[in-house]
Amino acid sequence: MPDQRTALHVLEHVFGYHAFRGEQAAIVDQVAGGGDALVLMPTGGGKSLCYQIPSLLRDGCGVVVSPLIALMQDQVDALKELGVAAAFLNSTLSSDEARQVEQAFVAGDLQMIYVAPERLVTPRFVQLLQCTKIALFAIDEAHCVSQWGHDFRPEYLQLGLLAEMFPGIPRIALTATADHATREEMVQRLRLEDARQFVSSFDRPNLRYTIIEKKSGREQLLQFIRRSHEGDSGIVYCLSRKKVEDTAAWLREKEIRALPYHAGLDASTRAKHQQIFIRDEGVVMVATIAFGMGIDKPDVRFVAHLDLPKSIENYYQETGRGGRDGLPASAWLTYGLNDVMLLSEMIESSGASEQQKLVERRKLEAMLGYVEATDCRRQTLLGYFGEASQPCGNCDNCLNPPQLIEQTEAAQKALSCVFRTGNRFGVGHLVDVLQGKLNDKVRQHFHDKISTFGIGKDTDEATWRAVYRQLVARGALRMSPDGHGGLALTDSARPYLRGEAPLFLRARTEKFAYKARETGFDNPADESLWQALRKLRKQLADEQNVPAYVIFGDATLREMVRLRPGDEYEFSRISGVGDRKLEKYGADFLAEIAKL
Template sequence: MTSPLHLLQHVFGYHAFRGEQAAIVDHLIGGGDALVLMPTGGGKSLCYQIPALARPGCGVVVSPLIALMQDQVDQLKELGVAAAFLNSTLSLEESREIEQAFLGGQLKLLYVAPERAVTPRFQRLLQQANIALFAIDEAHCVSQWGHDFRPEYLALSVLADAYPGIPRIALTATADHATQAEIIDKLRLESASQFVASFDRPNLRYTIVEKKTSKDQLLTFLRREHEGDSGIVYCLSRKRVEATAEWLRSKEIRALPYHAGLDADVRARNQNIFLREEGVVMVATIAFGMGIDKPDVRFVAHLDLPKSIENYYQETGRAGRDGLPADAWLAYGLNDVIQLTNMIEASGAPEEQKDVERRKLEAMLGLCETTACRRQTLLGYFGEEARPCGNCDNCLNPPQLTDMTEAARKALSCVYRTGNRFGVGHLVDVLQGKLTDKVREFMHQQVSTFGIGKELDEASWRAVFRQLLARGALRVSPEGHGGLELAEAAKPILRGEVPLYRRARIEKFHYHDKNAEFSTAEDRALWQALRVCRKQLADEQNVPAYVIFGDATLKEMVRFKPADHYEMGRITGVGDRKLEKYGDAFLKVIAANAASL
């Protein structure tokens, strides 16, 4: 059997395993089952790809999205690995050819959608094939209370009984303790070894800002930080996706929309452009992204509040998969909280599930409102201790705290005096003493809180209400319409026993200087020349540029300037097949650059 390290170095082009990769690989090769929690970009795929190559037979990978399968199969084929996928994009004839190759032992990795994996036809195929292992990717999809529930995942428990001697590995980047327990239970992994890596993504910089004019705030962020970069902008609604993409295009930013309501051909074309071309911004609902393996996404921006920290973590994890610096930027406001709460209440889900979703939303709002290190708070949610990172907005630009305890008591009193049923806009009008038609209609000019808050502007009052929601002192009424009502945690604040502070900060930008890593103009010229070479080769092969080599590999070429095949083979990401296929082309570019000096 070829050793795992030899496969890592000669097939994948990496010098050494990272973290617990080696232990996971050895455990699987030895026939053990595993549950692996590892952050996006942490190298989850290698944990099952290398054992599949090392063990006799074919590794069967259950993957939930077509884009992920196609992307991974493209990359494996470039490495010289016999890989294929079975999904709805194939014709009947193409599917049968792949099935025959699978049965004939001609494949080392076969990717299949969960819907297909549990069909009687595929189960009969499995019974006839030589299987190296089963890998269940994005395993959090098994959680009925999770953020990406796929009912077909529940049926995958059949693998435990039907193939007791074949190792199974379940992998995910996002699972709190409850979801981990659900994965173990639903996939019958009680005896599996658990490998939990740090959830930290140190190359990501987290920035969370209060919404003012969110599109203008986004544009400023893109122009100052990410001119010409690839990135994703998430919006809550399809309408907002299309409006934002159109608006960005009007500002000469190459933006494309993506949501489930678009024609399938348009979605596929836009996704293909995003994967294959540089400098494209995809504006999308969360229908886009899970399984997108594009490593050079330099930012993920949210124009609306995510429903949970799990969602936020998974979506931001699509930035910087290559390990290079990237940004996670979020603009949020009070209306986001009310809209998401209304969606929870109107969902028709069981009350127990609604309660879980409410708590998850409260935790997400707490992350936005915290004055502590974002990374520390985020990792703490997943049960991981961390020190302040020095690389989030709260660390780089600490917020100034203003004591708002008295204002909070006024706000809570106003909610109570007006009957625990009105939205923030009306409550602010009452506090500021505005005689609007609605104030007159309900005679709220007669309540004791009318006009007691004239010292604060509307933005400040909204910040107070946001803090009270984050603290659990207020909740959005389950009756809908955005009304607020007092919660149990309001009592100590009303009694003056618990202080409340407002965060105030002047937004500052902390630039990623793209040229800082290149010490000379010659290095910058070489970097551009290598990218041109990569693009030409990618176009010839009809694959995304990163399938040839990622940015991190090209930057290592700039740094070390290999002069022959031996030196090129020592560059991270250059395995034997890619060295043979592309080595001469890139060596020629490096030599030409040196000759021009």
């Protein structure tokens, strides 16, 4: 077993941290000692240290399997800043550059190398592996192996071969999102039956969860950004490419620096926009889910969704890209019943097997149940992953507990209308019938002649839509089999039709009280120093062509403001300042601090 003090020495002198967090120490001890590990740890929980430190403690080069070019580049940049001999092999390198990396790898000149899964299993790279001393294999984003998961990558299925080809070399698989079924599949496919499992809390206490009913999505988003995150870096997720383009253009008209990102853009444009987002501050990336996995930018202050995510796993992973530095961040979502209908239609019209469709339907139902919940968001979210918790005090439902109004009778009327109209019409038409609107469509189908016509005149449209959302969330309604976006009753509707199952809705409020943006500094002198340190950091980052956070993260700068170190020793005690960064940047930052 490795000496734990040696691991602490690497943690402090290379990475600049003075203590391990959570189960990091136990994971490092397991892998550095030659054991396999399966690690589930939330985004921002310090997963990378769990394989980086063992790689530096063991003989040979650590091989990190990552599905994303951006993550490789970021982590290699950061490791080089720390004085670690690291490199990556991916499609961005020329043949000469790739050859140089391979030569350094075989010669033993590298401490860590990042590769894509499809490259790792090629005969050429396997041959290189057999000629090189390997410290360990780290499989990042390991949930990609699951065919029932949300980011399935077929090339990950081949990684189980590492157990056969390289017995005795420790393997560590890591992910931030995996329910019990996905975890079992990871164990099976990656041949980790004997691995020690480390399951950390999924809680991200620095994230504030807020979910609102969609009325005018873009205007609601703008209000949220203006009040809480003016000038911050953020991500806005949309379901379609067109909505991404339109939203980014609209935000730019409102003088917010926004860029689009989706798979329909050419590779050079995507790379350029991603680079700007990572390197600059105050950029808002409007994107489809094609963007984000593996993005290592720690200072994303908000993640917003203009459409409903298709599963809690997706939502958890996407919101987890906010606040990776541990500082406060927002997870904001607006949705409507149309989102549910669209996602349901996408599931039904896909070419997936019936078994896969069933899995996706259940995941969507769980997501809908989450957004319609009236109790603590964090409790509901963590409960999905099998983790118990107390009310968090940092979500919309905790900060503004909803007032509940019984709508059991309205539920009966809503379901009766679905039945009387033939289990095949959408919400808009059903509400028209309930409210007694005599339009062409109602006349065409003779729905002015049925018993439910006009029985809901005294209830407004927004309330009827909320009733239907709740009934879909509770499984009493589903998409009509004809595939035209209509609703149909399920067996679960019977207790509601009989009035045996009560239905409560939250009373609608005019506005959610968004928290105003806070700098976190009580006096102007601290704010001045904060801005001066950020300016210096940006200047140094631009000179070296790396993201600003590679120099120092926001949390490290804030500690400098709070502690105001006066010499190199005091500066070295700041979290995030290792030996290399002390030597490289200590004098510049101490001089800036001394000015104020």
